[in-house]
Amino acid sequence: xxxxxxxxxxxxxxLFFAIHVASVEGFGVEAPDDEPISLREASVRGPDxxxxxxxxxxxxxxxxx
Amino acid sequence: xxxxxxxxxxxxxxxxxxxxxxxxxDSTVLLDDRVARLAGKMAALAVPRGPLFTGxxxxxxxxxxxxLGRIRYGYSAGLWDEWFLRFDDGTTGWISEDxxxxxxxxxxxxxxxxxxxxxxxxxxxxxxxQVSWHVDEKDVAVCEGGEGQLxxxxxxxxxxxxxxxxxxxxxATLEFEGEGAxxxxxxxxxxxxxxxxxxRQEAGRVADGxxxxxxxxxxxxxxxxxxxxxxxxxxxDACAAPMPVPEDAGDSLECPSCHARVDLAARRVDCxxxxxxxxxxxxxxxxxxxxxxxxxxxxxxxxxxxxxATLAAKAGRAPLFKLGTGATLRGRAYRVAAYCRYEELxxxxxxxxxxxxxxxEKGEPVWLVxxxxxxxxxxxxxxxxxxxxxxxxxxxxxxRYGGKDWSVFECGVDKLIWVDGELPWVAQVGDPCQFVDAxxxxxxxxxxxxxxxxxxxxxxxxxxxxxxxxxxxxEAKLPAVNGVGPCEPFAETDFQRESWWIMLAFLxxxxxCWFVALAExxxxxxxxxxxxxxxxxxxxxxxxxxxxxxxxAQLSVHAPVDNAWLALDAALVDxxxxxxxxxxxxxxxxxxxxxxxxxxxxxxxxxxxxWVESPGTYRLLFFAVGGxxxxxxxxxxxxxxxWSIETGVTQASYYFLGMLLxxxxxxxxxxxxxxxxxxxxxxxxxxxxxxxx
Numbered sequence: 043x044x045x046x047x048x049x050x051x052x053x054x055x056x057l058f059f060a061i062h063v064a065s066v067e068g069f070g071v072e073a074p075d076d077e078p079i080s081l082r083e084a085s086v087r088g089p090d091x092x093x094x095x096x097x098x099x100x101x102x103x104x105x106x107x
Numbered sequence: 108x109x110x111x112x113x114x115x116x117x118x119x120x121x122x123x124x125x126x127x128x129x130x131x132x133d134s135t136v137l138l139d140d141r142v143a144r145l146a147g148k149m150a151a152l153a154v155p156r157g158p159l160f161t162g163x164x165x166x167x168x169x170x171x172x173x174x175l176g177r178i179r180y181g182y183s184a185g186l187w188d189e190w191f192l193r194f195d196d197g198t199t200g201w202i203s204e205d206x207x208x209x210x211x212x213x214x215x216x217x218x219x220x221x222x223x224x225x226x227x228x229x230x231x232x233x234x235x236x237q238v239s240w241h242v243d244e245k246d247v248a249v250c251e252g253g254e255g256q257l258x259x260x261x262x263x264x265x266x267x268x269x270x271x272x273x274x275x276x277x278x279a280t281l282e283f284e285g286e287g288a289x290x291x292x293x294x295x296x297x298x299x300x301x302x303x304x305x306x307r308q309e310a311g312r313v314a315d316g317x318x319x320x321x322x323x324x325x326x327x328x329x330x331x332x333x334x335x336x337x338x339x340x341x342x343x344d345a346c347a348a349p350m351p352v353p354e355d356a357g358d359s360l361e362c363p364s365c366h367a368r369v370d371l372a373a374r375r376v377d378c379x380x381x382x383x384x385x386x387x388x389x390x391x392x393x394x395x396x397x398x399x400x401x402x403x404x405x406x407x408x409x410x411x412x413x414x415x416a417t418l419a420a421k422a423g424r425a426p427l428f429k430l431g432t433g434a435t436l437r438g439r440a441y442r443v444a445a446y447c448r449y450e451e452l453x454x455x456x457x458x459x460x461x462x463x464x465x466x467x468e469k470g471e472p473v474w475l476v477x478x479x480x481x482x483x484x485x486x487x488x489x490x491x492x493x494x495x496x497x498x499x500x501x502x503x504x505x506x507r508y509g510g511k512d513w514s515v516f517e518c519g520v521d522k523l524i525w526v527d528g529e530l531p532w533v534a535q536v537g538d539p540c541q542f543v544d545a546x547x548x549x550x551x552x553x554x555x556x557x558x559x560x561x562x563x564x565x566x567x568x569x570x571x572x573x574x575x576x577x578x579x580x581x582e583a584k585l586p587a588v589n590g591v592g593p594c595e596p597f598a599e600t601d602f603q604r605e606s607w608w609i610m611l612a613f614l615x616x617x618x619x620c621w622f623v624a625l626a627e628x629x630x631x632x633x634x635x636x637x638x639x640x641x642x643x644x645x646x647x648x649x650x651x652x653x654x655x656x657x658x659x660a661q662l663s664v665h666a667p668v669d670n671a672w673l674a675l676d677a678a679l680v681d682x683x684x685x686x687x688x689x690x691x692x693x694x695x696x697x698x699x700x701x702x703x704x705x706x707x708x709x710x711x712x713x714x715x716x717x718w719v720e721s722p723g724t725y726r727l728l729f730f731a732v733g734g735x736x737x738x739x740x741x742x743x744x745x746x747x748x749x750w751s752i753e754t755g756v757t758q759a760s761y762y763f764l765g766m767l768l769x770x771x772x773x774x775x776x777x778x779x780x781x782x783x784x785x786x787x788x789x790x791x792x793x794x795x796x797x798x799x800x
Contacts, residue, residue: 047605054613054769061617061765065624065758068659071716074679074687081684081728095646097686098676098730 110134120175123193124256128176130161137260157204158303159190161255162310165303167202167211167296171195176255180248180267183559184532185394186408191257199258201291202301203280206392206531207471209301210278212293214258219290224268224283229561230495233272233281235290240272240279241493244560248282271560276490295489379405379412387529388431389444389466395530404526406533416536423448423525427477427586428463430528434475434577436484436569441465441473445528451521460521464530472531475574476566479790480585481592482574483551483566491554491563498543498556502793506545513545513552516593516791544593551594568594591787597780610772617765624762629661629753635727637750639666639673639743642731648680649727654754657721661756663714664692664748671695671744672709673733679717682724690715716758727752 043051064070081097108119112134119127119138127136163174176191187205194200203210219235224245227233231242245268252263272279278295281288348364352371360369374387378398387393387407395415397404402420405412426446428434434441445464450457460478462485467473474485492508500506500515507513520539541556549568554561575582633652641647654660666673672695679687692715698707727750733743 043605044601046602050606051609054609061761065761068716068718071718072688072690073718074720078685078687081680081686097728098646
């Protein structure tokens with residue numbers, strides 16, 4: 043085996059390991075917010091006479107910020 | 108016994124010899140049970156080129172022998188000698204010597220009966236003593252004469268139809284005489300297996316009379332033929348003027364007309380048409396020579412040449428390598444002895460190939476073949492493929508030979524249209540010859556079938572730089588390359604080859620992981636249903652559910668929309684009503700019938716991955732927006748959306764990226780190779796077959 047092929051083999055093994063870890067450990071997926079907002083708090087902002095939940099209608103994650 | 112003609116003492120093995128030629132007076136003496144009787148004079152034979160001579164002693168594969176006699180035969184392609192051997196253990200055998208080719212055979216006791224020479228064909232097969240043999244050659248030999256002691260009667264001038272057979276390493280000859288055929292069976296002989304006690308000079312067996320002299324100390328340099336003390340003359344190489352040769356002439360002589368120095372040591376003949384003196388560098392081995400002055404191809408098996416053909420000027424062209432040029436190929440020195448051009452006519456188009464006959468100082472000669480700018484080194488095979496159907500095989504048909512798998516590349520008929528220089532066989536200019544080429548790059552197997560024989564050759568592809576270096580010329584002086592050569596190996600570096608296999612292995616690994624990830628459904632920890640209309644009017648919280656473990660989780664959604672779309676926002680809420688993260692899922696499905704065909708697009712299912720920091724109790728908050736066209740409707744489709752949460756899942760997308768990367772590498776390598784092979788086979792019969800389709 044040539045030296046270059048040996049280097050390629052090592053690189054490919056490393057890449058395979060990295061991809062496997064990323065796949066199993068959820069790399070790039072939605073993770074919990076560091077400062078999660080209270081649902082009640084998000085809901086009370088904005089007019090809703092019946093006091094229904096308005097999390098999404100108030101902007102979702104940014105509703106309380 | 109004493110010779111009945113000259114009373115000289117001649118050696119006779121009474122148990123073996125049936126005919127003896129007196130070496131002093133050339134009288135032929137037939138021996139039977141009771142009396143020895145004269146049977147005329149035997150023609151004097153030319154001195155043989157090889158080391159064997161009548162009376163020689165030596166060993167063959169460790170067995171001691173004595174050469175008792177010789178028979179010389181002439182045939183369409185030249186001459187050969189048959190040496191009769193007596194071994195010390197009382198057995199006998201024959202060594203056949205045709206130029207550099209030797210074979211050893213033993214005469215079978217019983218002749219083969221019931222075989223008809225007329226019915227045998229080169230390339231066909233024949234049963235001899237219940238064993239099938241391949242017919243390599245069929246021709247009629249003329250007995251030119253004999254010397255010494257022979258086990259059967261011969262007559263100079265008698266025609267002997269013969270066939271040469273082969274079966275793997277074995278070799279056989281049938282000589283047809285009367286109602287049966289003499290059967291000789293043996294094998295091709297390597298010169299290394301033969302050892303003589305003394306050379307001809309050491310044994311004092313120099314020629315006299317009308318036979319050629321040999322210069323002392325130099326077996327290869329024959330002097331001009333002299334006859335019994337009578338001075339002959341030759342013609343000057345430069346001006347063709349006659350030059351008398353005195354008896355005390357040395358190795359060279361000055362022409363009295365043009366004062367050129369003429370080499371007397373080489374064999375020379377006069378062209379049969381224009382009488383120009385032709386010096387034969389190959390000496391007694393040369394059987395064909397082309398006169399450079401009048402382009403007549405001469406048969407020079409004897410010193411009285413005959414015209415074989417006169418070449419048409421338009422058929423020739425200046426050879427790439429001039430005659431006499433030296434070259435060092437694969438560590439061996441050669442000289443260009445001849446140049447031949449072949450023409451194949453196929454569907455009205457003429458194709459040409461050129462071959463250079465390279466003669467080494469010692470060892471087997473080779474051919475340098477060039478076609479479309481590609482070069483191959485070609486050598487004759489002793490052990491040949493035995494399947495006659497190969498000459499009519501379709502392209503790409505495979506067969507096994509010599510431990511390799513070969514693919515038929517091309518079959519056809521070509522003919523020799525041009526010869527320059529000297530050849531060791533009689534060239535049949537203009538005669539058609541069937542051929543087949545099969546490849547196992549970088550090698551090619553070539554079969555050539557003429558009226559009288561089948562020959563096989565093995566060629567190896569030569570890189571252009573190697574050919575240029577061999578002849579000491581720049582590579583730019585070689586003809587330009589056209590396409591891929593028939594047996595040109597696919598050029599790839601070790602890294603290219605190894606990396607392809609490495610990437611293929613990882614492609615397989617990524618593919619397997621991708622399939623496993625897709626198939627893995629995980630463990631469903633929660634499921635529920637939410638009405639789309641309800642979720643559009645209000646933000647709906649699901650019932651609480653438990654996620655038992657931290658890690659990667661997946662929200663799967665299914666909504667039976669029909670020609671509509673639905674966008675679902677979802678948020679994960681913990682037990683303290685804190686919104687941890689947001690997800691979204693979109694489903695749409697449209698279908699119809701247009702132009703007589705149904706169509707559909709979109710998917711009614713969707714999924715999103717998310718990360719769970721810690722196990723616990725959670726709820727999902729949903730909000731839906733949907734419609735039936737691009738704009739969101741006041742009310743979304745009236746469907747129930749089924750949702751579920753799975754844990755223990757794996758993302759497949761990164762494995763897919765790995766597949767793309769490695770797949771691209773593998774595909775590129777395959778594409779290069781495939782393009783190369785497509786280009787190679789473009790010049791084969793396979794391409795013609797595809798065209799017909």
